[in-house]
Amino acid sequence: MREVTSAGSHPGELELVAALRRRDESAFLALVRRFHSSMVRVARVFVNSDAVADEVVQEAWLAVLEGIGAFEGRASLRSWMFSIVANRARSRALREARSEPFSSFEDPEGEPTVDPARFNPPDHPRWPGHWCSPPERWADEQLLLKETVELTKRAIDTLPSAQRQVIVLRDVEGCSSEEVCEALGVSGGNQRVLLHRARAKVRAMLEPHLRRNA
């Protein structure tokens, strides 16, 4: 952990924290609306079902309300909230692993909560894997994109968990490296290595598909 010079730099963050501290319901609801789905995806990195991820995030929101008084602003509010989610999801995952060791290694329906075509491709210049506006393209190109993204998702699922966590947080959630280090408790260097390995493996797994459709 290091000094965060830009703590509270997001415009209005101090006001937001103050509002949360005086239990301003509308401020809290706005916060939930803005971050809930993102936090579920972060939680989903650790636990193996959407339902559990949802529970974890519900708990995390309560923890945010309880802990907001103790929030020191060392990191951004977003980072702080994400680390709460990550910590809770991690301990929940450990608990789940103890009680049902082999449970949902694969999820039967496998239907993503969000259409994967809504993400940018991994080589997007600014926000690889992040949200994109629905592209208006020809149908076959759209289909190819959809297949590619689906393949990417499956490739990510096969990665070792540390690599999977890093690549999801960085490339899907668009978290900064600092946020990822904090959430996962890894060093910056290691985080970069994990990210690089994860990307390399995904690339390798995708290569035949991309070559076929080149």
Add this chain to the structure above:
DNA sequence: CGCCACATATCTAACGTTAG
């Protein structure tokens, strides 16, 4: 069971590139 060889994962320490 212990021991060994092998594969894979993880980590640190470099180096190269690039934006500010």
Add this chain to the structure above:
DNA sequence: CTAACGTTAGATATGTGGCG
């Protein structure tokens, strides 16, 4: 130039399967 980032190489740790 410097700081941040991606990449690579090499060392170490951990997991796995065969063998006596």
